[in-house]
Amino acid sequence: MGCAASGLNKTMSLFGKRSQDPQDVRIKEIERKLYLAKESPDPEFDISDCQLRQLPAGIFSICKVFRKDYLYLQNNRLSSLEEGGQLLDLRLVKILNISFNNFKHLPSNIKYLSSLTELYIQNNCLESLPDGIGHLQSLKILDISSNSLRSLTPELGKLKCLSNLNISKNENLHELCPELCHANNLTHIELDVENILFPSIDITSQGTATIMKFLCRHMNVEYIEPILDTPNALPAQTSSRTGAFQNQLRFIWEEQEAISKEREEKIHRHNQQQREKFLTKVLQSQQNLDLEIAKAQESREQERQRLFKCIQDDENTIKCLLKNFIQSDRLKPEVIQQLLAHEQAEHDYLLEITRKNYDNIRKADIMKATEQLMEKDNLIRYYKKHYIDNLNNMKQDILVKETEGATKLANILYARNENRSGMIQQLLEDQDLQQAAVASLLDRVDAKSWSLNQEISLVSSHLAKLSIIEQEKKKVQLEYNFNDLLQQRIELVNLLDDLFQQRTKRRQQLLDTLKEAESETPTKTDFWLRSYQKLLDSAPKSLFDIGKLDPIFANYLIQEGVIHCLPFLVKFIFSGKPLVNISNEDLKQNGVSLTSDRESILRAISQYIDSKSQGADEMASPSAPTLSVTNYNYSGVLNENEQEDGSERAECVICMDSNPETVFVPCGHMCCCQACSQNELQSCPMCRATIERTIKVLLVL
Numbered sequence: 251m252g253c254a255a256s257g258l259n260k261t262m263s264l265f266g267k268r269s270q271d272p273q274d275v276r277i278k279e280i281e282r283k284l285y286l287a288k289e290s291p292d293p294e295f296d297i298s299d300c301q302l303r304q305l306p307a308g309i310f311s312i313c314k315v316f317r318k319d320y321l322y323l324q325n326n327r328l329s330s331l332e333e334g335g336q337l338l339d340l341r342l343v344k345i346l347n348i349s350f351n352n353f354k355h356l357p358s359n360i361k362y363l364s365s366l367t368e369l370y371i372q373n374n375c376l377e378s379l380p381d382g383i384g385h386l387q388s389l390k391i392l393d394i395s396s397n398s399l400r401s402l403t404p405e406l407g408k409l410k411c412l413s414n415l416n417i418s419k420n421e422n423l424h425e426l427c428p429e430l431c432h433a434n435n436l437t438h439i440e441l442d443v444e445n446i447l448f449p450s451i452d453i454t455s456q457g458t459a460t461i462m463k464f465l466c467r468h469m470n471v472e473y474i475e476p477i478l479d480t481p482n483a484l485p486a487q488t489s490s491r492t493g494a495f496q497n498q499l500r501f502i503w504e505e506q507e508a509i510s511k512e513r514e515e516k517i518h519r520h521n522q523q524q525r526e527k528f529l530t531k532v533l534q535s536q537q538n539l540d541l542e543i544a545k546a547q548e549s550r551e552q553e554r555q556r557l558f559k560c561i562q563d564d565e566n567t568i569k570c571l572l573k574n575f576i577q578s579d580r581l582k583p584e585v586i587q588q589l590l591a592h593e594q595a596e597h598d599y600l601l602e603i604t605r606k607n608y609d610n611i612r613k614a615d616i617m618k619a620t621e622q623l624m625e626k627d628n629l630i631r632y633y634k635k636h637y638i639d640n641l642n643n644m645k646q647d648i649l650v651k652e653t654e655g656a657t658k659l660a661n662i663l664y665a666r667n668e669n670r671s672g673m674i675q676q677l678l679e680d681q682d683l684q685q686a687a688v689a690s691l692l693d694r695v696d697a698k699s700w701s702l703n704q705e706i707s708l709v710s711s712h713l714a715k716l717s718i719i720e721q722e723k724k725k726v727q728l729e730y731n732f733n734d735l736l737q738q739r740i741e742l743v744n745l746l747d748d749l750f751q752q753r754t755k756r757r758q759q760l761l762d763t764l765k766e767a768e769s770e771t772p773t774k775t776d777f778w779l780r781s782y783q784k785l786l787d788s789a790p791k792s793l794f795d796i797g798k799l800d801p802i803f804a805n806y807l808i809q810e811g812v813i814h815c816l817p818f819l820v821k822f823i824f825s826g827k828p829l830v831n832i833s834n835e836d837l838k839q840n841g842v843s844l845t846s847d848r849e850s851i852l853r854a855i856s857q858y859i860d861s862k863s864q865g866a867d868e869m870a871s872p873s874a875p876t877l878s879v880t881n882y883n884y885s886g887v888l889n890e891n892e893q894e895d896g897s898e899r900a901e902c903v904i905c906m907d908s909n910p911e912t913v914f915v916p917c918g919h920m921c922c923c924q925a926c927s928q929n930e931l932q933s934c935p936m937c938r939a940t941i942e943r944t945i946k947v948l949l950v951l
Contacts, residue, residue, distance in 0.1 A: 276301055286513060287312055293319035296506065298347070302326040310335035313343055320345040322506070324370070327352055338362045349373050349393070361385035372396045372416070384408035392416070395440070399423045407432035413476070416440040424448070431465035434474045702753040708804045709746045710947040713739060713913055713920040718900045720936065721921075739918025746913065746945060803829075803858045810850035815842055819851070829855045902926055903935045913945040920947070 280300050287295045295318040297309070305328065313321055321343050328351040331337065337359040340346070345368040353374040361382030368391040376397040383389075384405030389412055396419040406412070407429035417423060418440050425448040430436070439458045446454050453464045466473040716739055807815075819840075832855060837848045900921065902908050908923035917939040922931070924946060933940055 280306070284312070287318065288316060290513065292509065292513075293317070294322070294506065294509070295320065296322040296510070297326075298322045299325045302328060304328065305331065305334035307333060308335060310337065310339040314339035314341075317342060319343060322347045323351070324349045326350075329353055331357060341365060344368065344388075346370070356380050356383070358382040364388065367391070367411075369393070379403045379406075381405050387411060390414065395419045401425065402427040402430070404429035406430055409433050410435060412436055414438045414440075418442050421445065426461070426465065428465050428469050431462055431469050431471050431473075435476045436462060437476045702749055702756065704804070706746060706749045706753065706947065708801060709742050709749065710913070710920065711801060713742050713746070713918060713947075714900050714910060716742070716918075717910065717920045717936070720919075721900070721903070724936075736917070740916060743913060743915055743918040743945070746947070747915075750945065800858075802861060803854070806854035806857045806861075807851070810854045812847050812850045812854065815847055815851060830859055904929075911947055913947055914939075914941050915943050915945060917941075 280297065280302075283297050283300070284306070287297075295309075295313055295316075297306075302323075303326075305323070312318070319342065321340065324347045328348065330353075331348075337357065340363050342365050343363060344365055346363065346366055347368075347370040349370045350373045353371065353376060356371070356376065356379065358380045359382065360380060361384075363386060365388055366386050367388050369386070369389060370391075370393045372393045373396040376394065376399055378399065379394070379402065381403055382405075383403065385408075387408075387410060389409050391414045392406075392409075392412060393414075393416040395416045399417070399420040400422045402417070402423070402425075404427050406415075406427065410433065412433045413435050415436060415438070419442065424446060426441075426446065437458060439461060441454065443451055443454045449461060449464050453460055463473045716735055720735055832852070834848050834852065837851060842848050842851065900910050902910055902923040903921045904926040905923060908925065910920045910922055911924045912922045912927035913920045914922075914934045917934050917937050919934050919936045921934075921936050927944055927946075931941055
């Protein structure tokens, strides 16, 4: 039982109280709170009163994983929240308390705490509030008292749910931001009446409602009565130093303290039970050990008794031998002495041989063991050296590869940056190219330019047809009416020249307008590129799919004498609506002011649709029913996949391959392609008239 008692004393000494270092106590307290946060199902995460200078890594991730609603960090020495992780992980936290710390600034990422309803930052060193606080749309209570604030951010006006605001004990804060009037639910503002200069003391001393009405009048905003969400609304007593925030905080802390004590008692009881179980196991094992020791002592006692008996028997035998020896010595002393001397010598000889054999065997064993140890040592050294060499080679190869990769990557990035910078600089500096692109796009976007291009295309097609007619007459050797054709060509050439001048003048007007806008723009580096993009964005989607004007429709407009009204019809052509839907009122609203012009346009549209419908009926089979006019959705233009019926395309009279694109002045023949006309022709290939100049015509497709 003595052994059992000593074992119990040793066990009890393991659980005895010892004096600990305060830092170890704080570390154990932090570990305990982290353990409670992970193991307890409560929605609270409390690491307050731990004298922390920085947050342990992964605190915010724990809040996210274990879905904590309340995070308490008060009464520490914190100055930053960066070490705890990403603030995005706290999007489920409803209450955050970082009071009684050393915060000078709050991170702008506090806007990610979208579920936050209560924020306590009192007793810190804050000089300003971040603009991101305006994103906390669920915030109801904000306590920023006892800080070093100089002003309030206007973002507080965006907190529509804010009901309680404590800004007292900020000696450098003398004004309230007028934007605070937009926080319609604000029912209680706690501040230092004597320290606030705006609003005046007469306003601030009358309570929160008076302050909010004054700010609303100052901002020309209608005052709206706040809606009380909770039954326990706080009184609007601004001059009180111990307001509703302290009472609510005290109640929360008492609640937390009670919960913490109850949790600690549970842990203490659990530890007590574990300790009792452990002590019971130790006592049981000690009893088993005592039984085994008793059995061993009993067997040893039996062995000792047996040994004592053997010793007694040997002593008795020796006594008998000595007695016999003494008796024999008395009888023959010389003989006995000789025998004894011989036995002693033989005994010494045998003992010496045995000792030598033992020494030899022991030496051999020692030598063998030494050889094995040396071999193992050499083998370990060899493997260690080989491992170190391989490790150094691997490190060197990795460093070389990393260096080469970094160099290649830097060269690639440098080259790409240079190419990009050069291309951007070249694009920004090439004003002529940009102006040409904008001018080309203006020709397609501007209604008047489009109409001029269509008239040029129409005149050019008439010139091409006149050239084709003259070629056909020459083939059949008909010289009738050549002078009339010449007069028509001259008139068409003059008209074409006038249209080109109008188009050039229109383009110059558009460019002058853009240049005036460029002179008024503060940044002129990418003005033409931005203008080009604006034109692309503002252009109708169907503009670039529009083909050329239908010559049949153009002929009817010419017959009615309203070809000059083509710019007013561009809007209808771009919209893709059928011409049959155009009314007199539509033309009037679109800019056709003369009644005669509107009537002529409607007659031309009616004739155009009738001619198209008759052509469609003639192409249909005899058994097909007569189609109504409303079934023809003619828009007055030809798309890319449409062709004029019965139209013939001329060929260049020189290369007999390309289409003619050049008009010779003054004869008006359009019989050469652009490539052949650049061969320094002195006379027209058809009429041999002297060429004064040429007009390059590109038909609008």
